[in-house]
Amino acid sequence: MTLLPEGFIVWSVLAPALFLLGFALLTLLLGVFQRDRGFVAAVALTGIAGAAVFALHFLMEAQRGSAESGFGLRYLADAHASAFTLVILLGTALAVLVGQGTLERLDLDHPEYFPLLLLSATGAVVMVSAGDLITLLLGLEIMSLAVYVLAAWRSDVRQSQEAGLKYFLLGSFASALFIYGIALTYGAGGHFDYASLMAVFAATGFEAHITALLGAVLIIAGLGFKVAFVPFHQWAPDVYTGAPTPVTTFMAVVVKTAAFGALLRVAATIFAGLEAGALGAILPGVLVVLIGATLVVGNLGALLQAGVKRMLAYSAVAHAGYLGLAVVAAGADGMAAAGFYLAAYTLMTAGAFAVLTQVMDDDDRGDTIEHFAGLGRRRPWLAAAMAVCLLSLAGIPPFAGFIGKVLVIQAAITAGHVVLAVLAVVTSVVAVVYYARVVVAMYFREQSSAARLPERPASRSVDVAIGIAAVGTLLLGLLPGLWYTLLEQGQNLLVFVSSP
Amino acid sequence: MVTFVILAVVSVVGALGVVLLRQPIHAALSLVGTLLTLAVLFVTLQAHFLAVIQVLVYAGAIMVLFLFVIMLLNIEQQRKEIRPWLRWVAYGIGLVAAVGLIVGALLDPRQAPDAAVARAALQGGNALLIAEVLYFEFMLAFQLVGVLLLTGMVGAVALVQRRRPPPGGVSAATAREAVLTDRPGRPSSHPVEAGGR
Amino acid sequence: MYESLLMMFLAAGFIGAAAVVVGALLGPKRAGPDKLAAYESGLPATGTARERFPVHFYLVAMLFILFDVEAAFFFPLAVKFGMAPQFLFAQAIIFVAILAVGYIYVIRKGVLDWK
Numbered sequence: 001m002t003l004l005p006e007g008f009i010v011w012s013v014l015a016p017a018l019f020l021l022g023f024a025l026l027t028l029l030l031g032v033f034q035r036d037r038g039f040v041a042a043v044a045l046t047g048i049a050g051a052a053v054f055a056l057h058f059l060m061e062a063q064r065g066s067a068e069s070g071f072g073l074r075y076l077a078d079a080h081a082s083a084f085t086l087v088i089l090l091g092t093a094l095a096v097l098v099g100q101g102t103l104e105r106l107d108l109d110h111p112e113y114f115p116l117l118l119l120s121a122t123g124a125v126v127m128v129s130a131g132d133l134i135t136l137l138l139g140l141e142i143m144s145l146a147v148y149v150l151a152a153w154r155s156d157v158r159q160s161q162e163a164g165l166k167y168f169l170l171g172s173f174a175s176a177l178f179i180y181g182i183a184l185t186y187g188a189g190g191h192f193d194y195a196s197l198m199a200v201f202a203a204t205g206f207e208a209h210i211t212a213l214l215g216a217v218l219i220i221a222g223l224g225f226k227v228a229f230v231p232f233h234q235w236a237p238d239v240y241t242g243a244p245t246p247v248t249t250f251m252a253v254v255v256k257t258a259a260f261g262a263l264l265r266v267a268a269t270i271f272a273g274l275e276a277g278a279l280g281a282i283l284p285g286v287l288v289v290l291i292g293a294t295l296v297v298g299n300l301g302a303l304l305q306a307g308v309k310r311m312l313a314y315s316a317v318a319h320a321g322y323l324g325l326a327v328v329a330a331g332a333d334g335m336a337a338a339g340f341y342l343a344a345y346t347l348m349t350a351g352a353f354a355v356l357t358q359v360m361d362d363d364d365r366g367d368t369i370e371h372f373a374g375l376g377r378r379r380p381w382l383a384a385a386m387a388v389c390l391l392s393l394a395g396i397p398p399f400a401g402f403i404g405k406v407l408v409i410q411a412a413i414t415a416g417h418v419v420l421a422v423l424a425v426v427t428s429v430v431a432v433v434y435y436a437r438v439v440v441a442m443y444f445r446e447q448s449s450a451a452r453l454p455e456r457p458a459s460r461s462v463d464v465a466i467g468i469a470a471v472g473t474l475l476l477g478l479l480p481g482l483w484y485t486l487l488e489q490g491q492n493l494l495v496f497v498s499s500p
Numbered sequence: 501m502v503t504f505v506i507l508a509v510v511s512v513v514g515a516l517g518v519v520l521l522r523q524p525i526h527a528a529l530s531l532v533g534t535l536l537t538l539a540v541l542f543v544t545l546q547a548h549f550l551a552v553i554q555v556l557v558y559a560g561a562i563m564v565l566f567l568f569v570i571m572l573l574n575i576e577q578q579r580k581e582i583r584p585w586l587r588w589v590a591y592g593i594g595l596v597a598a599v600g601l602i603v604g605a606l607l608d609p610r611q612a613p614d615a616a617v618a619r620a621a622l623q624g625g626n627a628l629l630i631a632e633v634l635y636f637e638f639m640l641a642f643q644l645v646g647v648l649l650l651t652g653m654v655g656a657v658a659l660v661q662r663r664r665p666p667p668g669g670v671s672a673a674t675a676r677e678a679v680l681t682d683r684p685g686r687p688s689s690h691p692v693e694a695g696g697r
Numbered sequence: 698m699y700e701s702l703l704m705m706f707l708a709a710g711f712i713g714a715a716a717v718v719v720g721a722l723l724g725p726k727r728a729g730p731d732k733l734a735a736y737e738s739g740l741p742a743t744g745t746a747r748e749r750f751p752v753h754f755y756l757v758a759m760l761f762i763l764f765d766v767e768a769a770f771f772f773p774l775a776v777k778f779g780m781a782p783q784f785l786f787a788q789a790i791i792f793v794a795i796l797a798v799g800y801i802y803v804i805r806k807g808v809l810d811w812k
Binding site: 003021025028029032033 | 780781799806
């Protein structure tokens with residue numbers, strides 16, 4: 001114990017992640033000792049709820065200005081970490097509910113499903129709470145490994161196999177880039193933890209700018225792959241489409257939240273430190289180009305899709321672009337704006353995918369716009385929920401997506417990125433077209449005879465998930481202050497403050 | 501210095517072999533060469549523990565997995581390449597990245613630490629030094645590695661072993677299902693299975 | 698300082714090479730079709746040697762590596778153990794406990810039962 005300073009080990013900050021991990025292990029054992037799936041799902045939800053209680057506690061502590069951290073600033077439980085943990089837990093809970101209602105029907109019911117979801121969520125929580133690059137890397141790998149397997153969950157279906165393999169190969173490659181980035185950053189700064197790196201990079205005597213810059217660019221590439229920035233987005237449409245829809249629900253929201261949580265933290269510390277020194281102007285330039293390309297490619301790609309699932313995949317790319325606006329403003333209002341945006345994004349995207357599982361047939365197929373025609377008459381509640389989620393994704397008031405877009409655009413303008421802000425506004429107009437297409441089909445077109453809705457009893461747990469998503473989207477849009485004040489007023493550790 | 505140049509050349513040639521050789525087995529063996537050279541390089545840097553781990557885990561265990569994959573896929577002949585130009589694009593990107601890294605390293609104005617100083621610091625085996633960092637400062641990372649290993653274990657088993665075996669061991673049918681993909685019309689008994697009896 | 702190691706490698710290389718060379722020089726060579734055929738436990742060899750292996754082998758190799766890496770992590774721990782026995786023991790126990798859950802899972806799944 002002699003090698004550690006006093007107060008180094010703070011087990012309590014790990015509570016949300018430990019709770020999730022403990023329940024992941026529990027569900028794993030329950031799974032192989034043959035308990036029924038409903039019971040395992042309930043246990044998983046209990047674990048998520050427990051972790052959420054701890055995360056909420058830390059968020060409240062951060063409100064009081066006493067944000068906690070442990071392991072020498074390697075693991076943080078401040079406002080950013082706790083808020084993002086809560087969003088991850090929300091996404092995981094929705095994915096568990098959707099999974100519970102669809103696994104059996106889609107022939108996906110294997111006992112490792114829920115444990116892998118929880119393990120992946122554990123990795124995601126570690127990522128957003130990480131205070132050093134090694135912890136971040138391990139969280140990223142834990143999260144990704146579980147998701148690779150889940151993407152290939154329908155091992156008898158070619159598309160699912162392809163999705164898993166593609167995601168795995170490209171994801172490993174991105175991890176390799178990320179590790180190179182960490183190595184170069186360490187080579188330049190001599191530390192792994194954000195706090196020291198930030199201080200070293202911004203110090204006057206710092207010389208290794210090029211090495212540090214290369215490292216930062218590679219870190220952007222590695223995390224940019226996970227959030228699907230163009231040009232690292234190529235996998236997203238195929239993997240989102242090929243993976244079973246309940247898995248896509250999880251992948252679209254949790255992986256994105258975790259990767260953005262980490263990217264924002266890295267941007268607010270390491271990148272900000274770099275930007276204070278010489279060559280500092282290059283890094284924001286790189287980010288602006290990537291984000292601009294993401295906005296354009298994501299939205300135009302979504303415009304061209306015939307399948308709703310693939311359209312939502314491109315929409316996920318486009319939303320990575322909007323969230324990118326928060327990344328370039330990470331030091332200022334970006335972190336809080338992204339925290340709000342991701343909560344809204346989690347609700348509306350998970351909701352849309354959950355509705356999709358109800359419209360698609362038992363072979364996880366049939367997601368063209370034709371299949372949505374006349375849904376408003378046949379399943380009015382389902383159609384209404386879908387409409388809420390899609391209009392929110394399009395950024396139409398009074399839904400949560402609108403507030404989120406306003407917040408990130410505002411943050412970008414405050415940080416001086418007016419061009420990106422204008423581009424974001426222009427592309428959101430394009431976005432309205434492809435989301436509205438589905439809504440119009442649901443309400444103003446007759447059901448076509450070729451694409452009938454599958455006849456089957458509604459699943460209660462999926463209905464609950466859709467209900468939470470739709471009501472949450474509406475609530476967050478009408479009363480954004482409920483969530484945003486927590487983010488804005490909470491204390492964040494390690495945020496770079498440029499010295500005059 | 502001479503040792504380093506020799507080792508560097510061998511390891512780079514080995515790495516080039518991995519990407520240039522067409523036969524997967526040859527590429528894998530070339531990788532073994534690179535990994536072993538790296539182990540020797542670690543030895544010259546007094547990092548004996550890392551060298552041993554490099555041989556045991558990488559050149560040993562990981563390579564076994566590589567060979568298993570090659571045998572699993574059973575690539576009989578070099579098939580016609582799809583988009584042959586892609587290979588050249590990849591070579592180009594690799595070259596640009598390598599040159600970029602070298603230039604970046606050369607432009608780094610800091611003095612490289614004296615090898616003698618580093619060697620003296622690491623004298624007497626570095627397992628001790630690794631332990632001092634790994635189990636104290638990076639104890640959280642160490643435990644997370646455990647979680648990562650567990651995730652890998654569950655993931656691998658979940659994809660392959662899909663059904664619970666009936667009580668009394670795995671039936672022959674389940675074992676046959678464990679073959680990743682069986683081409684139709686192929687005799688279902690594998691020589692390996694047959695040889696086991 | 699690595700002379701002894703070099704000697705060992707040289708000796709090992711010499712013995713390996715000598716066995717092959719001496720055998721080739723001194724051994725009688727009377728080849729026939731039966732002698733040149735691949736030997737497969739006395740059974741007639743059929744089919745190609747490049748058969749697809751059941752994925753089960755891969756799974757076992759994978760598990761081997763996971764536990765191999767786990768064991769590799771304990772070597773430095775053992776070296777440093779005297780410094781903070783209780784603390785390091787607790788760490789080792791946590792690490793093993795996480796993987797033990799995986800081990801129970803693997804056993805229950807029947808991965809290690811070979812037919």
